[in-house]
Amino acid sequence: MSASPAHVPASDRLAKPDTANDLVAAVWPASADREDDGIVRIGGVPVTELKERFGTPLYVLDETEVRARARRTRAAFDAAAAEHGTTAEVYYAGKAFLSTEVVRWVTQEGLAVDVSTGGELAVALAAGTDPVRIGFHGNNKSTAEISRAVEVGVGSIVIDSDAEIARVAEAAAARGIVQSVRLRVNSGVHAETHDFLATAHEDQKFGFPLARAVEVVGRIRELPSLRFDGLHCHIGSQIFGVAGFRESAARLVEVHAQLLSGGPVPVLNLGGGFGIAYTSADDPTPIEELADGIVGAVAGECAERGIALPSLAVEPGRSIVGPAGVTLYEVGTVKPVQATDELRRLYVSVDGGMSDNARPALYGAQYSARVVSRASDAEPALARVVGKHCESGDIVVEAEYLPGDVAPGDLLAVPATGAYCFSLASNYNYIPRPPVVAVAEGSARVIVRGESIDDLLARDAGISSTEGTE
Structure with missing residues (x-):
């Protein structure tokens, strides 16, 4: 059998784009678009607003997309069966x-x-x-x-x-x-x-x-x-x-x-x-x-x-909820690395990682990414998006072209994360699991509360209930 697309090395899949701003329609929720101000909106909600209200990392789930995919799947099998x-x-x-x-x-x-x-x-x-x-x-x-x-x-x-x-x-x-x-x-x-x-x-x-x-x-x-x-x-x-x-x-x-x-x-x-x-x-x-x-x-x-x-x-399951999900991160550091004599790339570190998306570490799953808090005219640069965990395998996106001026404080989004990211999330390195926010028609609401460090400490039986957590 031939290799499935998931097994094709990233270096063979990627071609340098003219711009690192475009959102590939097949990968992002149908509601995702970049407005004239350069900010991406999902379900009508600007990602900058989501960051301000709920913080990052953040799982964002487009309710309209989930419902539409459920309806479409049901209709497809109903019609095929009836035939x-x-x-x-x-x-x-x-x-x-x-x-x-x-x-x-x-x-x-x-x-x-x-x-x-x-x-x-x-x-x-x-x-x-x-x-x-x-x-x-x-x-x-x-x-x-x-x-x-x-x-x-x-x-x-x-x-x-x-x-x-x-x-x-x-x-x-x-x-x-x-x-x-x-x-x-x-x-x-x-x-x-x-x-x-x-x-x-x-x-x-x-x-x-x-x-x-x-x-x-x-x-x-x-x-x-x-x-x-x-x-x-x-x-x-x-x-x-x-x-x-x-x-x-x-x-x-x-x-x-x-x-x-x-x-x-x-x-x-x-x-x-x-x-x-x-x-x-x-x-x-x-x-x-x-x-x-x-x-x-x-x-x-x-x-x-x-x-x-x-x-x-x-x-x-995946085909219903996967494309409806986007994970939102904030960039913390950007480090140029000369990987080989011929290959130079940016290591873009974000405030999450394998604790909120274990799939790349588990079986080499490939993802894409975009800077979503602004548009950029900078030349696209080959980048690797990595997390903050103490593992060299803590890779969120193996290879992607991002704006060459990607910088700390930028918001970066990884699409197609609705399936098996929240489900497989962990507290590795004592990082709290992110909340899940549903977006639809310009509004956003929490559907699964996130954790705090206090939540994690509350489970530790070695800490007296009368002690503070400062």
């Missing part, structure tokens, strides 16, 4: 970004919610989500988490291991109910993505080998407190194109057809992992093309075997 005479359910994958406000946005736009821990379940419930529209997966759900999921009446629990069959059955029997379950299987399709993001190959922690599906489903069907609802598969994340989904569909439908001889198989869940643009080099597949390709592939496989097309489910 083939079936229905589709879109679950928002909460692991990408979860807060009560975001859950309300996506459920109001018609999406169900996918969770994988008791904490994520608690957030979805606190947002007022109908439990029937919650799916619960994960490779090591505790008995307490399973019990809670059964108690509140989640719509489906994804069975990920042999041990979970008995655990879910016992929890359901104890409450005198029949719990709908799905079986997570590995189709063996290797998505074109980073190894850490590929989740359907055989040598990994999730699910069952496809060859065991008939046997395991037979065991589930023997238990009166369980109702088998269908197969579940997820081939990876940040995937471009439909080829992997087509191949996975072919393998899943073959097993789906075998399972029909033992009873109904109402749903086939093909997971998510739809890619987005992080840089101008990325060319994500439009959601309508993905929906048509995925549903069409399943329909074709079913027709070939002479079986009815089941209801379909997908679980996008």
Whole structure:
């Protein structure tokens, strides 16, 4: 397989631009624009106002963008399913970004919610989500988490291991109910993505080998407190194109057809992992093309075997919330570095880093950046945006052309940070996690409060509650 765009070295991706002011439309929220004063506005709110009101680092989430992407995704799969005479359910994958406000946005736009821990379940419930529209997966759900999921009446629990069959059955029997379950299987399709993001190959922690599906489903069907609802598969994340989904569909439908001889198989869940643009080099597949390709592939496989097309489910997260997010930083230092005899670049240090965006350190994720508090006529200069942590790998943007006059005090923004940045945030080096601010139609409000150093010290049991923190 060829390398995905995420694996292309930054030095090969970048071409020196005429100006370092332009905002690449595919990477930024649709509402982001640079006004005549040079200041970028997101959701109609100037970034300078956001800095003044909320400080930096700051996660900024465009509510209008999230809602529009949720609606567009739902419409795409509804239309594709209807064309083939079936229905589709879109679950928002909460692991990408979860807060009560975001859950309300996506459920109001018609999406169900996918969770994988008791904490994520608690957030979805606190947002007022109908439990029937919650799916619960994960490779090591505790008995307490399973019990809670059964108690509140989640719509489906994804069975990920042999041990979970008995655990879910016992929890359901104890409450005198029949719990709908799905079986997570590995189709063996290797998505074109980073190894850490590929989740359907055989040598990994999730699910069952496809060859065991008939046997395991037979065991589930023997238990009166369980109702088998269908197969579940997820081939990876940040995937471009439909080829992997087509191949996975072919393998899943073959097993789906075998399972029909033992009873109904109402749903086939093909997971998510739809890619987005992080840089101008990325060319994500439009959601309508993905929906048509995925549903069409399943329909074709079913027709070939002479079986009815089941209801379909997908679980996008990144493609809903990722492009709606921008992280705002303040530049602290700028250091020219002669990297090699031929390569000179600026090291631009910002007031955040791997604590608010772990993805570059985890798997070399690429991002872009812009100075957003002013426009500049300076010659673009090759730069590396780095954080303030005590790690040489604390890189926010590996390579980007920024104005050659970038200076301390400038506001710098990194787009496409709505997914897996807040979710993976930490307190490394005792740095408080930033707040999350939603913007829409010229207004801004906090939807997740940030932390202070006092908050971090309050957790330290070695500090007396009567002592000050000065």
